[in-house]
Amino acid sequence: MGENENIECWLTDMDGVLVHENQAIPGAAELINRWVDTSKRFLVLTNNSIYTPRDLAARLHASGLDVPEENLWTSALATAEFLKDQLKGSSTPGRAFVIGEAGLTTALHEAGMILTDTNPDYVVLGETRTYSFGTITKAIRLILDGARFIATNPDVTGPSAEGPIPATGAIAALITAATDREPYIVGKPNPMMFRSAMNKIDAHSETTGMIGDRMDTDIIAGIEAGLTTVLVLTGITQREDIARYSFRPTQVIDSVADLIKTV
Numbered sequence: 001m002g003e004n005e006n007i008e009c010w011l012t013d014m015d016g017v018l019v020h021e022n023q024a025i026p027g028a029a030e031l032i033n034r035w036v037d038t039s040k041r042f043l044v045l046t047n048n049s050i051y052t053p054r055d056l057a058a059r060l061h062a063s064g065l066d067v068p069e070e071n072l073w074t075s076a077l078a079t080a081e082f083l084k085d086q087l088k089g090s091s092t093p094g095r096a097f098v099i100g101e102a103g104l105t106t107a108l109h110e111a112g113m114i115l116t117d118t119n120p121d122y123v124v125l126g127e128t129r130t131y132s133f134g135t136i137t138k139a140i141r142l143i144l145d146g147a148r149f150i151a152t153n154p155d156v157t158g159p160s161a162e163g164p165i166p167a168t169g170a171i172a173a174l175i176t177a178a179t180d181r182e183p184y185i186v187g188k189p190n191p192m193m194f195r196s197a198m199n200k201i202d203a204h205s206e207t208t209g210m211i212g213d214r215m216d217t218d219i220i221a222g223i224e225a226g227l228t229t230v231l232v233l234t235g236i237t238q239r240e241d242i243a244r245y246s247f248r249p250t251q252v253i254d255s256v257a258d259l260i261k262t263v
Helices: 028-037 053-063 075-086 102-110 133-144 168-179 192-200 215-224 239-244
Strands: 009-013 041-046 072-074 095-099 122-125 148-151 208-212 228-232 251-253
Touching (some): 009 192, 041 192, 053 102, 075 122, 075 148, 095 133, 133 168, 148 168, 208 215, 215 228
Parallel strands (some): 122 148
16 A cells, blocks of 8 residues: 555645646546545545536546546635635525636535625636626725625636636736735635535545645645645646745655555
8 A cells, every 4th residue: 555555535636637738647547547446535626616517527538537526626616615604604695796607606506695796795706718897897896895805716827728818816916906905715725725625525634635736836735734745746846846845745756647556
């Protein structure tokens, strides 16, 4: 079994760990299949709030990875869980003005929120491929009128075929500049994203591992959540970058292929 024999549950990032530019990273399919075959509790995490788990499972399948939709955890689901928790004990459903796509609106609907632009309790900002100036203006006015400002994640850009495009963090910065209100950000590197994922699979920090490709989000949040952390070098952070940080992952491996025999 090796050094990971005490790990009962796994959380793993998606981009740079399991897939790269819509292609499965070698070893990723075998790792997922091993977890499924051995009934290991695991979740694949993404800060992207555009897709529902069903959509995401279909996209991963096209990349060569068969991840059951119940094993996917997005910043949209974590945000919905956070707001549900915040509204515990309230006699009326929460009201939210949402900038985002189906992944976010579906998650909030399923959490019992009413989506509206009239007197919302929250403005919830996520990714969309088509940010509208009118919608952003409405969000600014609602926040100035007292709505609480929530963002699904801090990522400032996202990938596209033509190059980087503005993402949630960039639009949040625009809204903050106009309102002087900082959003509460649910996604990585907020360890809450990991804690909500662990609650979903009934995991405990001392027996949970986190696999990521970024020291500044995955690994720092994993450390803060008390997890065993595994850095893979198939994504953003390279071996020579590690020394720049004041913290260290539990393990550094070349890719998820190196994990298969130890999980």
